[in-house]
Amino acid sequence: MHEQLGASLTDFAGWLMPLRYGSETAEHNAVRTAAGIFDLSHMGELAVTGPAAPAALDYALTGAPSALQPGRARYTMICTPDGGVLDDLIVYRLGAAEYLIVANAANTAAVAEALTERAAGRDAMVRDRTDGYALIAVQGPRAAAILAPLASAELDGLKYYASYPALLAGRQVLLARTGYTGEDGFEIFAAPGDAAELWTAISDAGVGHGLLPAGLAARDTLRLEAGMPLYGNELSRDVSPFDAGLGRVVRFDKPDDFVGRAALAVRATAAPQRRLVGLVGESRRVPRHGYDVLWNGTKCGTVTSGAPSPTLGAPIAMAYVRPDAAEAATDMAVDVRGRAEPARLVELPFYRRA
Numbered sequence: 356m357h358e359q360l361g362a363s364l365t366d367f368a369g370w371l372m373p374l375r376y377g378s379e380t381a382e383h384n385a386v387r388t389a390a391g392i393f394d395l396s397h398m399g400e401l402a403v404t405g406p407a408a409p410a411a412l413d414y415a416l417t418g419a420p421s422a423l424q425p426g427r428a429r430y431t432m433i434c435t436p437d438g439g440v441l442d443d444l445i446v447y448r449l450g451a452a453e454y455l456i457v458a459n460a461a462n463t464a465a466v467a468e469a470l471t472e473r474a475a476g477r478d479a480m481v482r483d484r485t486d487g488y489a490l491i492a493v494q495g496p497r498a499a500a501i502l503a504p505l506a507s508a509e510l511d512g513l514k515y516y517a518s519y520p521a522l523l524a525g526r527q528v529l530l531a532r533t534g535y536t537g538e539d540g541f542e543i544f545a546a547p548g549d550a551a552e553l554w555t556a557i558s559d560a561g562v563g564h565g566l567l568p569a570g571l572a573a574r575d576t577l578r579l580e581a582g583m584p585l586y587g588n589e590l591s592r593d594v595s596p597f598d599a600g601l602g603r604v605v606r607f608d609k610p611d612d613f614v615g616r617a618a619l620a621v622r623a624t625a626a627p628q629r630r631l632v633g634l635v636g637e638s639r640r641v642p643r644h645g646y647d648v649l650w651n652g653t654k655c656g657t658v659t660s661g662a663p664s665p666t667l668g669a670p671i672a673m674a675y676v677r678p679d680a681a682e683a684a685t686d687m688a689v690d691v692r693g694r695a696e697p698a699r700l701v702e703l704p705f706y707r708r709a
Contacts, residue, residue, distance in 0.1 A: 368460035372571055382573035401481060408454055417615070439595060442586060492540060494536040535578050576663070585660060599631050632700055633704070
């Protein structure tokens with residue numbers, strides 16, 4: 356179907372994925388103003404079930420999945436014992452003893468292995484269910500209007516970071532109000548055999564609403580504008596949640612121990628070694644991953660993600676910089692192929708929907 360739509364396909368974490376269908380700027384703007392439809396079937400899905408599943412996940416993750424009500428979801432992380440980020444995750448609680456964990460495609464095997472090790476000795480089972488799901492996202496201010504005629508239940512009552520089983524275009528799905536674009540939207544977990552029919556039904560329902568198919572390129576610029584981290588860029592085993600400004604995902608108020616707790620407690624109170632900031636370029640040259648950030652002509656950090664921002668009309672980047680530079684400087688520069696291009700330091704996110 357992607358080939359028929361004219362998609363440029365690219366390898367991504369072992370999957371052949373649509374990078375763009377035409378203009379990535381048009382796809383980006385469609386999500387900001389109307390809606391876009393994404394194929395996210397590369398994401399990993401892990402089922403954790405059993406009477407001890409809540410306790411096993413409380414031990415394995417930085418959050419408190421046991422406190423989630425069935426039907427709710429939470430952004431969280433799984434860390435190494437020394438406090439580095441193994442992956443960032445969405446945890447969906449489907450029932451009292453049933454969870455669905457969504458992991459990044461490149462990290463699915465590592466997360467499954469870590470969860471299995473951390474659940475050992477408990478009455479909980481971890482299964483890789485990635486092959487059992489296709490995942491379609493519809494994101495943007497018109498997403499609910501597009502899906503409403505196809506859904507078996509009212510969408511207005513579905514809260515952000517909530518999910519429920521539903522019929523969509525006559526197919527059984529798990530419908531979640533989650534996303535990675537900074538816009539309202541839905542993620543649809545479906546049987547792989549239903550994916551093409553669902554894509555077609557949603558696309559047909561989007562006629563007149565401005566819906567466009569959108570690829571990985573638009574997904575990246577959308578999440579960058581929204582200040583959302585990408586594993587391998589802003590997050591890695593060398594970075595703690597506190598480095599990334601995401602210490603809120605670490606629940607020290609959990610009564611029991613969890614993997615990485617001692618190391619994370621030290622990092623939470625230690626003087627920060629770096630700070631994640633936003634940069635808005637003041638020339639047309641785009642900062643890219645790995646470029647040096649300069650303050651008073653001297654390197655003070657490194658760009659983690661950068662791209663032209665269709666919404667702001669300027670190049671933007673996220674970067675880790677020294678805390679003293681982040682606190683004292685507003686005017687910086689980025690070394691773009693040997694030229695110091697001026698950039699203005701700003702608070703994240705670059706874009707926040709009304």
